[in-house]
Amino acid sequence: MSEADGGPPLLVAEGLTKAYPGVLANDHVSFSVAHGEVHALLGENGAGKSTLVKMIYGLVRPDEGRMMLEGRPYAPHRPSDARRAGVAMVFQHFSLFEALNVAENIALGMEEPPPQGELSARIREVSVAYGLPLDPERIVGELSAGERQRVEIIRCLLQNPKLLIMDEPTSVLTPQEVEILFRTLRKLSAEGTAILYISHKLEEVIDLCENATILRHGKVVATCNPREHSARELAELMVGEILTPPHRERAAFGDVVLEVRGLSLPATSHFGTSLKDIGFSLRAGEVLGIGGVAGNGQDELLAALSGERPTAADTIRLSGQEIGALGPNERRALGLLAAPEERLGHAAAPDMSLTENALLTGAVRERLVRRGLIDWPRSRAFAKRITEVFDVRTPGTEVPARALSGGNLQKFVIGREVLQRPEVLVVNQPTWGVDASAAAAIRQAILDLAEGGAGVIVISQDLDELMEISDTFAALNEGRLSAPRPARGLSVEEIGLMLGGVHGAKVEEGADAGA
């Protein structure tokens, strides 16, 4: 849009460089954003996207390079400088107080907040104008992730920003909510607000953005119009290698290996999610994908299946045997293994070595402990086997888990369970924050495991991933699980409805306002 008016671009970055110990997060990054443009910042995890926008938002200061905003030098020392200059940012992780209502939360982020009544009126005004249904009086703790994101967006819009930075905004949204968000962003762009849109989801970027800057290992590798490229081309630019999609022979399913009936669990904390009457069955060789927006009971479901939170004995049956009341190690002995979402601190102990972390879940099935005594050579051999079979890049098995990159540690965590030949494997977010090649390797391992006759449950927020690997699909919404359906042939709209459609009231208003 700006090319037409011929003025200077809104934001110009020249040679921005930022080094952290051991990594060059940004290496002479230069790019520009025009007025009213929706500009994508593409790259894998660790490519340097976050560092770059943190420099623009004043959270991090560059080691080298400079920026211009509307033709004037721009060097924010802190986020408040950036906001005064007209730069706003919506973070991937929200900073909201759950016990306060929407208007109070927004007032807390303002330097001189107007009185509550006036502020509520302005929130309503902006929310209607941009098609973001939101009630200023509601308590944030009761809002869905999509609604919380709207709070953050409206907080930004009240400042009339010239540049709005959005960090991976769709990772927590249902497809319907994504549609609403995109309408809002297009409207903002039409009014002249530039948007810097960070994502690794290519279809979205092609749909929304006019320009894209692609980062790899902290360097700009391409600047292009994403609409002139296929998703595959963009992915290869991002990753720097040719990607092969996962593959398996589909075989007929075997007998039911895991059956869950009437599984209910109260929430452990005030803002946790309780599981409500969950039921499904899983057959040998089947991959059951469980989708859902974050915070709808994923962690709780994993804890109930892994045995971290035991329940009534008859709610979970493994090959006919009641296991609901058993703990994690007893379930492991019977062949039910799990890999939680959070790698550091849950799936693995950060400061313990890979050998010690191999022992964490491998003790029972790999017979690493005899009469209470740990067989260290055997544990080390098991850890070594994981790193070899799953191509975990590490100097050795005695380095602490936290020294590994996210992708390598995730390969270790998944490999540790897969190599124990589970009857049933439950994984939560298997490729979250993992680079594309590691993600492909992990998905392939899951498919190979199912092909070998195990039942696999994949809990994920990445719908593309679930569609790629699942045989059956079910959605988790506010602690309830929908009836599983064959994944092949499900449309995006059907999935969206299974996920609970648009969270909160006034679906119609959201649709109307954008039209």
Next chain:
Amino acid sequence: MLVLEKRKVPSRFWARATPLLAVILTMLAGGALFALLGKDPVEAVRTIFWDPLFSEFAFYYRSQILVKAWPLILIAVGLSLGFRAGIWNIGAEGQYIMGAILGGAVGLAFYPAQGWYIFPLMILAGALGGLLWAMIPAILRTKFGTNEILVSLMLVYVAENILSSVSFGILKNPQGFGFPGSRNLNDYAASANMDLIEGTGLHWGGAAALLAVMLAWGLLTRHILGYRIRLSGEAPRAARFGGVDPDRLVLICLGVSGALAGLAGLFEVTGPAGQLSPDFNMGYGFTAIIVAFLGRLHPIGILLAGLLLGLTEVGGGIAQQNLGLPAASIKAFQGMLLFFLLAMDVFTDYRLRFRREETI
């Protein structure tokens, strides 16, 4: 501008070097403290660290260092297991007292009978006394979620009152001319905790302390329970995922540390102290916390740290006698050791960097 920067991997060098640096800093700051009290700082520090080992009376002091070190080591080994798992038993002093009372009471019940079985029974009762006392905070934590730091600490004062009560009451020496305190257990052959080798300071409590060090070392490096203790301290969620029952671990860790503290009390009351009296306890249960941390919660480290603190106890005693330093200044001196140790620990996980104020 000075900034602390988190290290990617904790520094092994600093983890090893901090105890030594803490000792040196304590000598400097302690010296300053003694100087402010109007004493010659060099002489005071020399009296505390040098005289017990190398002065003309060192032959006596050396065995005294061991006598002071054994209870510290025995208690600290037990505490370190809990500390590693994030279970904070601060009340070892109370468990030490209760072990001494219950163990001592069993011995006094047999008086004046003689028999080889009396001392072993007293040892069992001593361990049991400490264990039961530690079960109070353990059960309150597992059943009601109370904070074991507060409960175990407050129970120290309850135990002190019980000690005072029995010293004046049921365990008072009938032939003691009305003075508070029990019969002397060290003079009663069946219950005496004698030096195993005459004049060395190595009594049964020393044997128990050395055994505890070895067992704890084996537990932490070879046994699955030791692994679970370490795992729970480092990553509680991972521990639950790994099948650790957190409540059971609380009971085990508080139970073991309570039993070892009780044993230390029993060996003390039957040996160096000799009798139960209102001023029987001298703070070993608290000093052992310093020993545990100074020894990096590692059994061998605790052995060395126990000997060092034993040295400061004896040296502090000499300094009180010869230089007239107040007893409280010796306690402050030991406290500084913990303070500097914890402060220096920052460098294990962080590095200090000097950064120029950037101008853009």
